[in-house]
Amino acid sequence: MKALVTGGGGFLGSAIVKALLARDDFVKAIQRGDYPFLKEWGVETIKGDLSVAEDINNAVKECDIVFHVAAKAGVWGDYKDYYQSNVIATKNVIDACKKNNVSYLVYTSTPSVIFDGTDEEGINESVPYTKNCFNHYQKTKLEAEQLVLNANSDELKTVALRPHLIWGPGDPHLIPRVINRAKAGRLKLVGTKDNKVDSCYIDNAAHAHVLAADCLKSDARCAGKVYFVSNDEPLTMSDLINKILAAARLPPVDKTVPENLAYTVGFILEKLYTLFNIKTEPIMTRFVARQLSTSHWFDLSAAKQDLDYQPLVSIEEGMQRLQKSLSSDP
Numbered sequence: 001m002k003a004l005v006t007g008g009g010g011f012l013g014s015a016i017v018k019a020l021l022a023r024d025d026f027v028k029a030i031q032r033g034d035y036p037f038l039k040e041w042g043v044e045t046i047k048g049d050l051s052v053a054e055d056i057n058n059a060v061k062e063c064d065i066v067f068h069v070a071a072k073a074g075v076w077g078d079y080k081d082y083y084q085s086n087v088i089a090t091k092n093v094i095d096a097c098k099k100n101n102v103s104y105l106v107y108t109s110t111p112s113v114i115f116d117g118t119d120e121e122g123i124n125e126s127v128p129y130t131k132n133c134f135n136h137y138q139k140t141k142l143e144a145e146q147l148v149l150n151a152n153s154d155e156l157k158t159v160a161l162r163p164h165l166i167w168g169p170g171d172p173h174l175i176p177r178v179i180n181r182a183k184a185g186r187l188k189l190v191g192t193k194d195n196k197v198d199s200c201y202i203d204n205a206a207h208a209h210v211l212a213a214d215c216l217k218s219d220a221r222c223a224g225k226v227y228f229v230s231n232d233e234p235l236t237m238s239d240l241i242n243k244i245l246a247a248a249r250l251p252p253v254d255k256t257v258p259e260n261l262a263y264t265v266g267f268i269l270e271k272l273y274t275l276f277n278i279k280t281e282p283i284m285t286r287f288v289a290r291q292l293s294t295s296h297w298f299d300l301s302a303a304k305q306d307l308d309y310q311p312l313v314s315i316e317e318g319m320q321r322l323q324k325s326l327s328s329d330p
Helices: 011-021 036-040 053-059 079-099 136-150 174-183 202-217 237-247 259-275 286-293 301-306 315-328
Strands: 002-006 026-031 044-047 065-068 104-108 120-123 157-163 225-229 296-298
Touching (some): 002 011, 011 036, 011 202, 026 053, 053 079, 065 079, 065 202, 104 136, 104 202, 174 237, 237 315
Parallel strands (some): 002 026, 002 065, 120 296, 157 225
């Protein structure tokens, strides 16, 4: 394949780039920053802004597939920034694909587009979009996923993936957040129930994207559809967090905060941060409180059937790799 990966220097983007290179595919990557390691890998790198139509239009030339991975993540920030990075950028990617006769588009979405604050236990892709978005990330990713699925046609075949809680060596989000809060003595479990959650080791998330691309190019049975992706090994939230702490050689967390208290604190902090225009992320938000205190595990039957998806790396093996990487960090 001749592939373009948006956000190719990021955590998931670089893993997809590596997976494609291992198959001897030709890979280009576009991102805002400089990532010298991509050039060392032999990737054609392009510095650009996806919210600028000309930048992405030039990047997709001579490609037959685009992996649209780049996005603004997080739970706090200005709506304009999220809209530009997640909605306008996705519109520009779709338009550039159509203009340059790109045949396939694989989009990285999120299970957050259906999350309404309640338990998600063994659910599949038939669950409708949430009507109760807690933050700008949810709202804009939901809109972007709809754009991608609605763009599916005979000329441009599209598919969306919803990996949940991606982690592994080099993770800039979940792993350092858990470790740093634990070291600062501020890590607590929310609620007391044994809510189970799915997670996804980084290599498995990248593998699913490559499988989706192959599916689009073969019989396209996945075209116009969306798929949950995970390790298919749901753990209780406390087990997952404590496995991460064990990999970092830190003691387990046993302190808890009541679910309703966490939600109330998140509500108050959101109001205060908005009132005083504070840009940094609050230590708690309503979304985070609900995410930490509810179940999130998914039925992967569709991904297994249509994409032939099976996790390559188990949670146990992934944690061993994480421990090794953390031990070697300076």
